[in-house]
Amino acid sequence: MTTFDEMRLGGQARPPYEGYSSWFEQQDPKRLNQKAGDAERVFRRTGITFAVYGDAEAAERLIPFDIVPRIISGKEWRRLVQGIEQRVQALNAFLDDIYHRQEILRAGRIPKEIIANNAAFLPEMIGVRPPGGVYTHIIGVDIVRTGENDFFVLEDNARTPSGVSYMLENRETMMQLFPELFQQVKVLPVENYPQLLRESLKAVKPQGCEGTPTIAVLTPGSFNSAFFEHAFLADQMGVELVEGSDLRVVDGHVAMRTTQGFKKIDVLYRRVDDDYLDPLTFRPDSVLGVPGIMDVYRAGKIAIANAPGTGIADDKAIYSYMPEIVEFYTGRKAILQNVPTWRCSEPDSLAYVLDHLEELVVKEVHGSGGYGMLVGPAASKKERAAFAKKLAAKPANYIAQPTLALSTCPIFTSKGLAPRHVDLRPFVLVSDRIRIVPGGLTRVALKKGSLVVNSSQGGGTKDTWVLDD
Amino acid sequence: MLLGRSANGLYWMHRYIERAENMARLVDTGLRLALTQTGMAADEWASVLTSAGVRNLFEQDHDTFDTATVTNFLLRDLKNPSSVMSSMETARMNARMVRTALTRETWESVNEAWMALTRMLRRPVGEQDLPLVLDAIKRETALIRGAFHGTMLRNEIFDFAQIGTMIERADNTARILDVKYYVLLPSVAWVGSSLDNHQWQTILRSVSALRSYRWTYEGDYQPTNIAHYLILNRRMPRSLIFCYQGINESLGYLADEYGVRHACHEMASAKLEKLRSASITDVFDEGLHEFLKDFIRDTGALGDRIAADFRFY
Numbered sequence: 001m002t003t004f005d006e007m008r009l010g011g012q013a014r015p016p017y018e019g020y021s022s023w024f025e026q027q028d029p030k031r032l033n034q035k036a037g038d039a040e041r042v043f044r045r046t047g048i049t050f051a052v053y054g055d056a057e058a059a060e061r062l063i064p065f066d067i068v069p070r071i072i073s074g075k076e077w078r079r080l081v082q083g084i085e086q087r088v089q090a091l092n093a094f095l096d097d098i099y100h101r102q103e104i105l106r107a108g109r110i111p112k113e114i115i116a117n118n119a120a121f122l123p124e125m126i127g128v129r130p131p132g133g134v135y136t137h138i139i140g141v142d143i144v145r146t147g148e149n150d151f152f153v154l155e156d157n158a159r160t161p162s163g164v165s166y167m168l169e170n171r172e173t174m175m176q177l178f179p180e181l182f183q184q185v186k187v188l189p190v191e192n193y194p195q196l197l198r199e200s201l202k203a204v205k206p207q208g209c210e211g212t213p214t215i216a217v218l219t220p221g222s223f224n225s226a227f228f229e230h231a232f233l234a235d236q237m238g239v240e241l242v243e244g245s246d247l248r249v250v251d252g253h254v255a256m257r258t259t260q261g262f263k264k265i266d267v268l269y270r271r272v273d274d275d276y277l278d279p280l281t282f283r284p285d286s287v288l289g290v291p292g293i294m295d296v297y298r299a300g301k302i303a304i305a306n307a308p309g310t311g312i313a314d315d316k317a318i319y320s321y322m323p324e325i326v327e328f329y330t331g332r333k334a335i336l337q338n339v340p341t342w343r344c345s346e347p348d349s350l351a352y353v354l355d356h357l358e359e360l361v362v363k364e365v366h367g368s369g370g371y372g373m374l375v376g377p378a379a380s381k382k383e384r385a386a387f388a389k390k391l392a393a394k395p396a397n398y399i400a401q402p403t404l405a406l407s408t409c410p411i412f413t414s415k416g417l418a419p420r421h422v423d424l425r426p427f428v429l430v431s432d433r434i435r436i437v438p439g440g441l442t443r444v445a446l447k448k449g450s451l452v453v454n455s456s457q458g459g460g461t462k463d464t465w466v467l468d469d
Numbered sequence: 470m471l472l473g474r475s476a477n478g479l480y481w482m483h484r485y486i487e488r489a490e491n492m493a494r495l496v497d498t499g500l501r502l503a504l505t506q507t508g509m510a511a512d513e514w515a516s517v518l519t520s521a522g523v524r525n526l527f528e529q530d531h532d533t534f535d536t537a538t539v540t541n542f543l544l545r546d547l548k549n550p551s552s553v554m555s556s557m558e559t560a561r562m563n564a565r566m567v568r569t570a571l572t573r574e575t576w577e578s579v580n581e582a583w584m585a586l587t588r589m590l591r592r593p594v595g596e597q598d599l600p601l602v603l604d605a606i607k608r609e610t611a612l613i614r615g616a617f618h619g620t621m622l623r624n625e626i627f628d629f630a631q632i633g634t635m636i637e638r639a640d641n642t643a644r645i646l647d648v649k650y651y652v653l654l655p656s657v658a659w660v661g662s663s664l665d666n667h668q669w670q671t672i673l674r675s676v677s678a679l680r681s682y683r684w685t686y687e688g689d690y691q692p693t694n695i696a697h698y699l700i701l702n703r704r705m706p707r708s709l710i711f712c713y714q715g716i717n718e719s720l721g722y723l724a725d726e727y728g729v730r731h732a733c734h735e736m737a738s739a740k741l742e743k744l745r746s747a748s749i750t751d752v753f754d755e756g757l758h759e760f761l762k763d764f765i766r767d768t769g770a771l772g773d774r775i776a777a778d779f780r781f782y
Binding site for chain 1: 470471476565566569573625723779
């Protein structure tokens with residue numbers, strides 16, 4: 001398996017990295033080392049930390065930041081954008097269909113059971129058409145690269161994707177550390193993301209809402225691992241950051257408790273999972289949500305982004321059908337490829353997967369964050385045997401994919417540049433139109449050879465540059 | 470527009486920053502007395518604990534009032550909700566919750582104070598390091614105040630924060646006075662011993678007012694002057710009347726901005742009126758202890774009223 005290095009270390013830099021490379025060669029490694037330390041101090045002081053679940057000692061940890069940017073040419077980016085736009089249109093069309101006529105099931109393009117038996121499918125959403133007809137407003141599409149022209153979608157995050165604050169803070173930090181570099185290399189800006197998000201949310205205001213809608217961000221609270229991001233986005237958009245305890249249904253609207261009484265909210269960007277959104281409809285023990293919000297929603301008096309029930313579109317079992325889904329709703333072949341996927345629920349696939357565990361990545365259908373997965377080539381014989389047992393016991397719980405030779409991008413270490421595997425999460429906004437800022441979050445596996453980029457598993461981040469060329 | 474919960478967060482964030490600072494000052498005072506009058510150290514520490522309102526809590530776990538035990542309890546014990554470390558934790562937690570209402574400078578100063586104090590108070594503080602640590606606490610809280618006053622827009626956010634600071638300060642000053650009120654009573658003062666002089670200085674020192682008292686009263690340590698200074702002097706930033714001027718000013722801005730006056734407005738202005746028209750002789754006639762007891766109770770009630778009127782919960 002040969003690995004594609006995006007910078008092409010050791011030889012002539014690949015074209016997108018030429019400008020950076022010539023700048024880099026003139027730098028004093030000592031100074032860069034110092035800059036890397038400065039970056040960490042900046043992050044710690046501003047309090048950009050995240051909590052790792054199940055790790056009480058390190059309640060507040062920084063996601064390591066690497067000072068070498070990940071660079072994408074304008075041409076590469078434009079192609080990605082086409083593929084992403086097609087994909088998010090298909091995702092929204094799929095959601096609308098699945099909660100209404102279910103044409104795709106009638107056409108036999110995807111099996112009925114996969115919907116019927118899926119916890120991510122919300123019967124409460126059947127027949128509900130959200131304001132503006134948009135279901136998933138904010139999407140993080142995880143993309144990996146294996147060669148010059150080989151991009152694959154690894155995952156669609158259509159529920160409440162996080163990480164956009166890191167995209168913005170990473171750029172901010174790079175501009176603080178290396179202002180002169182941005183003079184030499186023309187990079188497209190990402191800092192207008194919050195304004196785009198605000199515009200995008202405004203455009204899906206509910207019918208009957210006159211004038212400028214009141215927008216709020218709903219957070220589970222300051223103990224949530226992504227609280228920094230929730231606060232950051234609310235702040236940058238200039239809207240209120242609310243918790244469930246601030247909200248109440250008043251006169252058929254959702255309203256927030258202010259120092260002067262209750263004030264109506266028209267658009268809610270919620271970062272609380274479906275299960276916790278409304279104790280009257282979903283989990284009755286939830287204190288994070290708003291009792292009765294689903295009734296207000298069904299009455300069309302509030303827009304919720306993303307809509308409840310969007311999880312059915314990014315479920316890993318559904319993922320394997322994305323090529324069919326894209327074709328069904330857009331009438332064209334998917335521009336962005338899926339990673340080939342074996343559904344272990346199918347006996348032939350299961351047999352194949354069990355036979356080839358040492359070369360596959362096996363994931364839980366409902367898992368996330370890199371937990372509960374097996375990276376075959378990196379696992380020991382014993383680990384594989386143990387996993388095979390779990391897999392055979394509940395095959396429908398798993399999918400398997402080939403171990404992709406993820407591209408690498410160098411990171412800065414005390415011994416100079418060293419290649420590490422990366423992925424990319426661009427952030428897509430869907431409402432009256434599709435908005436994508438040129439960039440995204442690049443996650444990087446800091447351990448040599450590791451393919452797991454998740455921050456909860458020792459991954460870091462990089463600033464992602466899309467060149468203005 | 471401000472969420473009730475945010476107003477609550479701002480209010481408590483500032484109460485706890487003020488508390489952390491006052492606690493450092495109180496420990497400083499106790500330390501000085503313990504150093505100069507070794508025989509009285511245990512008594513002094515006991516009265517410091519009473520001033521801080523945590524004596525009962527202390528006695529649940531400890532039975533000696535020595536410097537190391539008491540200072541560690543007041544500075545770093547997380548079981549003590551008013552210790553400097555607990556206060557900074559609570560202040561930062563609230564700041565984090567309302568960080569969209571704060572300027573970057575303010576948030577960062579709180580976060581940096583928390584980081585510095587966490588580092589400094591991780592291990593028990595030895596007696597030789599105490600002065601350094603106490604200075605650091607006062608410096609960090611001063612930096613927060615500087616960032617806050619220097620960068621925050623004067624709006625409702627500022628007002629709720631200011632009310633929190635002033636309510637806490639009024640409560641703290643009244644408590645310090647109440648613990649030492651007997652030192653100020655005329656009958657005892659007649660004795661005029663050097664011990665009493667020390668005690669008076671202690672009171673002034675614990676509200677950082679030793680030097681400014683000398684400017685105002687030319688070094689004449691009269692008990693009535695000291696009581697007047699801490700209760701009725703309108704220009705002394707930690708006096709009871711000053712705190713109520715501040716509370717009333719902020720509540721007044723809120724009334725202007727919201728176009729409505731609540732029950733808390735009437736409570737606060739009645740109290741200020743009473744302080745304005747009182748002479749220190751009146752206070753002593755009423756009984757200093759009774760006066761302070763009522764004051765502490767009324768200030769607590771005012772805080773509750775403000776929380777209700779502005780929908781903190």
